[in-house]
Amino acid sequence: MFGWFQRLLPRSGDFFTLFERHATSLVAASEALAQLIAGDGDRAAHLRTIHDQEHAADEVIRETLHEVRQTFLTPFDRGAITSLIGTMDDTIDEMNRTAAAVELFEVQTFDPQMKQIAAVVQTACRLISEAVPLLRNVERNGHRLHELTARLVKLEGEVDVLHDTGMKAAFQAQREKSDPLAFVVAREIYKGLERIADAFEDVANEIDSLVIDHG
Numbered sequence: 001m002f003g004w005f006q007r008l009l010p011r012s013g014d015f016f017t018l019f020e021r022h023a024t025s026l027v028a029a030s031e032a033l034a035q036l037i038a039g040d041g042d043r044a045a046h047l048r049t050i051h052d053q054e055h056a057a058d059e060v061i062r063e064t065l066h067e068v069r070q071t072f073l074t075p076f077d078r079g080a081i082t083s084l085i086g087t088m089d090d091t092i093d094e095m096n097r098t099a100a101a102v103e104l105f106e107v108q109t110f111d112p113q114m115k116q117i118a119a120v121v122q123t124a125c126r127l128i129s130e131a132v133p134l135l136r137n138v139e140r141n142g143h144r145l146h147e148l149t150a151r152l153v154k155l156e157g158e159v160d161v162l163h164d165t166g167m168k169a170a171f172q173a174q175r176e177k178s179d180p181l182a183f184v185v186a187r188e189i190y191k192g193l194e195r196i197a198d199a200f201e202d203v204a205n206e207i208d209s210l211v212i213d214h215g
Contacts, residue, residue: 015067015074015081016136022060022088023129029053029095030125036099037110037118047099054096061089075135076210084206088128091199095121098192105185113166117159117193124155124200131207138214145211152204159197163190 032049035041064085068078075081101107131148134141167190174183 015064015076016133018060018064018067019085019088019132019135020129022057022085022092023125023132025053025057025060026088026092026125027122027129029057029092030122033095033099034118034122036102038115039108039110047103050096050099054092057089057092061085076214080206080210080213084203084210087199087202087206091125091128091196091203094192094196094199098189098196101188101192105188107185107189110189111166111170111186113162113169114189114193117162117166117190117197120155120159120162121193121196121200124152124197127152127155128200128203135207135210138211142211145207149204149208149211153201156197156201156204159194163194163197166190 029050032046032053036043036046036050065082068074068081127148131145134145134148138145167187170183170186170190174180
């Protein structure tokens with residue numbers, strides 16, 4: 001009888017744990033990407049880590065969408081939950097695409113600006129990892145969440161500057177060396193890194209929306 005009664009109760013999913021699991025994959029992938037572009041350690045291992053973490057994040061996405069469909073009581077609006085985890089997933093997807101471009105074009109050396117952007121991406125993912133657990137109590141943690149999202153938006157702006165500076169330097173270098181292929185490859189890497197930054201800014205915007213709605 002008690003088991004039958006429990007089945008009638010509204011079900012509440014643990015979305016916060018899913019957010020935190022995804023953030024863990026974000027951080028691991030960003031660390032591998034930063035080391036890959038810095039030229040530190042085992043190149044093949046870094047590429048494999050990024051790929052594996054992207055797959056782990058995909059599994060979290062699948063679990064989250066299943067929970068959204070099955071759960072009666074959710075901590076936030078269902079659309080807000082799927083938007084947040086979706087933007088987080090966009091971030092790691094873009095990391096994986098950038099790593100794939102590095103592998104495809106067999107890029108062995110990276111511009112200083114590329115290295116700086118990769119370091120910024122790592123910092124941003126750590127900020128996201130700090131912010132996500134605070135969503136368990138948005139009202140209490142609203143001020144700190146706004147601080148973190150403001151830093152994320154600022155980091156995205158830094159990436160824009162580094163992207164433009166790096167692209168200009170790469171274009172000038174190809175003019176001097178008459179190597180348009182090198183410029184095309186550099187442009188693809190910069191484009192991927194910029195898309196990562198755009199994605200983590202979207203994460204910041206989603207978190208801000210939650211703070212505004214629930215803080």
